[in-house]
Amino acid sequence: MSGRVGRALRAVGVTIAIAVSGVGISATPAQAASRDGVCDSGEFCYYYNSDFAGSISDHGSSLADYGATQPTCYEFKSAGNGQGLCVKNNAASAWNRTGSTIRVYYNSDFGGTSQDIASGAKVNLNASLKNNNASHQPVSAGGGDSYPAKDDYPYRGQTTGVDPWNFYKGQCTSFAAWAVRSRLGVAFHNYYDGVHWGNANNWANAARSAGIPVYGSPKAGDVAVRLGGTWGHVAFVTRVNSNGTFEVDEYNYNGGSAYSHRTVSVGTANSQFSQFVRFK
Structure with a gap:
């Protein structure tokens, strides 16, 4: 598989190629070919x-x-x-x-x-x-999937203006959209599949209108939706634990347009989520 190994073999012989493979190139000569x-x-x-x-x-x-x-x-x-x-x-x-x-x-x-x-x-x-x-x-695929918890949001610290996906910067919706785009590879935006997604508490209904499945239990890679509150709340599910709890990356949970990562459970309290949008 490694072009570098192949070139080394041709240029300076098998001895050097073996030495190179000893410092981190895992390809075998058959794979390189x-x-x-x-x-x-x-x-x-x-x-x-x-x-x-x-x-x-x-x-x-x-x-x-x-x-x-x-x-x-x-x-x-x-x-x-x-x-x-x-x-x-x-x-x-x-x-x-x-x-x-x-x-x-x-x-x-x-x-x-x-x-x-x-x-x-x-x-x-x-x-x-x-x-x-x-x-x-x-x-990994299926229920064992997990995503590293990380604050890779490109607009952290910004609380005004609209992001390229038509959500307000620093809000939970903007971060969730970024996570779907960057971690799932889905070109999501506020009018994805011809539907206006809008506030967080509308995302589950918007997903159904767009033909995207919504579940009552989470899987890593889902967008978790809280329906309660004036605007609702969304977060990206990074991991589902064996005890039924799950972990989320999110923005603006406690205000201040800040990142947080926490372990939560399914439910309707303000600290919980009850709907899970599954883009993939």
């Missing part, structure tokens, strides 16, 4: 251009560091726009042909803003990750 610019079954592939056009760079399911310069970087392999360029910060779309959801990260070593790409999906990278891709790895 399979990086041929063809997106085969079992591979995760980047395209240089949007809409699955341009040169292809095919990979295994996990890679922590693409490298930033030739001749040591992972490069686009096939003919077309971008051939020979480093993959890092140069990809615009992707095809996931592995059996797992793949999470693409803004930083190397699986850090920063991320976008999840379901098994079999062909997607354009979102605005945060397009030409800003630095690592990727599989994430």
Whole structure:
């Protein structure tokens, strides 16, 4: 899988290649040979251009560091726009042909803003990750999913103005929209699927109008909705615990347009959530 290993083998022999693999390159020579610019079954592939056009760079399911310069970087392999360029910060779309959801990260070593790409999906990278891709790895599927708790909101500290998704900055709705976009890879906005989502207490009904399922129990990746209060409240579910409680990332829960992460339960009290919008 590693173009770097392949080049090392050709240039300086097997001894050096083995030494390189001893410091963190996990690809075997057989895997390295399979990086041929063809997106085969079992591979995760980047395209240089949007809409699955341009040169292809095919990979295994996990890679922590693409490298930033030739001749040591992972490069686009096939003919077309971008051939020979480093993959890092140069990809615009992707095809996931592995059996797992793949999470693409803004930083190397699986850090920063991320976008999840379901098994079999062909997607354009979102605005945060397009030409800003630095690592990727599989994430668990189903009820065992979890998302790291993090305050990655791009408008933290701002309490006026409207975000690019047409929600007020610093509000719970703006942060939840950001989380759906950056963590789930769904291009959500205030008029998503032709429906006006509006205040938090309208999100469950808006989801139903848009044909998006709403449940009475949470799953990681859901948007949790509290219906009570003047405006309601929404938060992003990061984890469901074995005892039935769940954890959320949120903004403006206690006012002040601030981030918080807490463990909560299903219910109708002001500290709880009763509806769960499932975008994925």
